[in-house]
Amino acid sequence: MKYRDKIIEAMEFIGKQPDTLFLGNGLLNGYRIYGTMDKVELNRCSEMPVAENLKMGVAIGIALCKFVPVVIFPRMDFMLIASDQIINHLCLMPKMSGEQFKLPVIIRCIVGSQYMKFDVGHQHKKDFSSLFDPYMKVVRLEKDSDIVAEYKKAYESSEPTMLVEYKDLYTSE
Amino acid sequence: MKSETNPFLKNWSPDKLIEFEENLVKLFEEGKINAPLHLCGGNERELIDIFRYIEPKDWVFSTHRSHYHYLLKGGDPQKLIDEILGLPTGCCKGVGRSMHIYDTSINFYTSAIIAGVCPIACGVARAIQNSYKKEEAPHVYCFVGDGAEDEGHYAESIRFAESRHLPITFILEDNNLSIDSTKDMRWKEYKPITSEYVIRYNYNRRYPHCGIGKHVEMVGVL
Numbered sequence: 596m597k598y599r600d601k602i603i604e605a606m607e608f609i610g611k612q613p614d615t616l617f618l619g620n621g622l623l624n625g626y627r628i629y630g631t632m633d634k635v636e637l638n639r640c641s642e643m644p645v646a647e648n649l650k651m652g653v654a655i656g657i658a659l660c661k662f663v664p665v666v667i668f669p670r671m672d673f674m675l676i677a678s679d680q681i682i683n684h685l686c687l688m689p690k691m692s693g694e695q696f697k698l699p700v701i702i703r704c705i706v707g708s709q710y711m712k713f714d715v716g717h718q719h720k721k722d723f724s725s726l727f728d729p730y731m732k733v734v735r736l737e738k739d740s741d742i743v744a745e746y747k748k749a750y751e752s753s754e755p756t757m758l759v760e761y762k763d764l765y766t767s768e
Numbered sequence: 769m770k771s772e773t774n775p776f777l778k779n780w781s782p783d784k785l786i787e788f789e790e791n792l793v794k795l796f797e798e799g800k801i802n803a804p805l806h807l808c809g810g811n812e813r814e815l816i817d818i819f820r821y822i823e824p825k826d827w828v829f830s831t832h833r834s835h836y837h838y839l840l841k842g843g844d845p846q847k848l849i850d851e852i853l854g855l856p857t858g859c860c861k862g863v864g865r866s867m868h869i870y871d872t873s874i875n876f877y878t879s880a881i882i883a884g885v886c887p888i889a890c891g892v893a894r895a896i897q898n899s900y901k902k903e904e905a906p907h908v909y910c911f912v913g914d915g916a917e918d919e920g921h922y923a924e925s926i927r928f929a930e931s932r933h934l935p936i937t938f939i940l941e942d943n944n945l946s947i948d949s950t951k952d953m954r955w956k957e958y959k960p961i962t963s964e965y966v967i968r969y970n971y972n973r974r975y976p977h978c979g980i981g982k983h984v985e986m987v988g989v990l
Contacts, residue, residue: 644924644927644928646921646924646928648887648920648921648924649887649890649921649924649925649928650887651887652887652891652925653888653928655887655888655891656888656890656892656893656894656895657891657892657894657895658891659877659891659892659895660891660892660896662895664891679884680884683879683881683884684879684884688877688879690863691864691868692860692864692868692870692872692877693858693860693861693862693864695860695870696870696872
């Protein structure tokens with residue numbers, strides 16, 4: 596389970612930085628995003644209402660106050676509801692302002708399993724990441740070896756980054 | 769009652785605000801504003817009353833129609849005119865124009881997406897709540913039109929603000945028009961969202977939704 600272990604390591608790294616906050620659903624109890632948040636302190640996690648657009652907008656506001664929010668979408672399908680905040684606001688606001696401010700927001704999203712012996716369903720396994728390519732940096736985490744380095748780069752960047760994980764790789768050896 | 773704390777109000781009266789917009793009408797008629805122009809008007813007294821209590825440290829979020837809010841928050845009038853004209857000396861280096869006014873030096877942000885600022889304003893209030901003692905905390909003021917009340921993310925934001933006791937107030941500027949559609953046209957039987965986090969005032973707009981009500985040939989534009 597190397598892929599998931601690397602994500603656990605990346606989340607632990609981000610959770611230890613002084614200015615980070617995780618926003619999402621299922622962060623405080625249960626499986627905590629497929630077990631990947633086990634090494635992140637609960638006080639770094641903000642459980643949000645199930646309102647994706649609100650969740651993304653709140654992250655932008657937090658970034659305006661010099662924090663680095665990590666917004667988690669355990670199923671990318673639901674992230675489309677937040678696409679107005681991602682494209683019209685997160686990506687465009689710094690440009691429209693004449694670059695007066697930066698928004699170093701990290702978006703962590705997961706594409707559902709394509710495995711057909713147990714089909715997770717039409718609305719739980721789409722990869723919409725290419726919709727966002729024209730507007731922001733999108734990093735597809737296809738190799739275990741990239742995961743920690745890419746999350747570190749996203750944390751150190753002053754620009755927003757979307758990191759795409761693949762649920763099928765969680766169970767790969 | 770909070771005491772009056774806005775030092776910039778001394779620069780403005782209803783007549784001076786009206787005069788500012790009339791100057792923009794003149795520039796538009798001369799064909800010098802080659803971009804959408806959303807003029808304020810009809811709400812001068814109401815806004816001056818609300819801005820009496822807005823301090824320099826507070827944050828203001830506004831919409832596509834933000835000239836008055838920017839001026840009353842302490843924005844530089846010349847930088848605003850330059851921005852509307854698309855000049856590099858504008859508050860956003862001329863890339864925002866009338867609809868997208870930002871000025872981090874006075875904590876001023878906008879969005880031309882209906883209710884787009886509401887969740888962002890909540891995020892700022894959330895960060896303030898985490899970072900300041902209550903008595904020293906800046907307050908967040910989020911101005912939206914009555915069209916925003918139609919949007920789900922306006923309702924989400926109010927529920928979030930209420931549930932977390934955020935230092936935020938939404939000001940619903942109700943001119944009963946979303947572009948040119950009244951609330952009753954949009955909803956049939958309109959019912960408002962009420963909350964202690966929302967102040968609503970009603971006004972009649974002086975100008976059309978966009979532009980000045982007549983066609984103008986632009987000059988100096990390819």
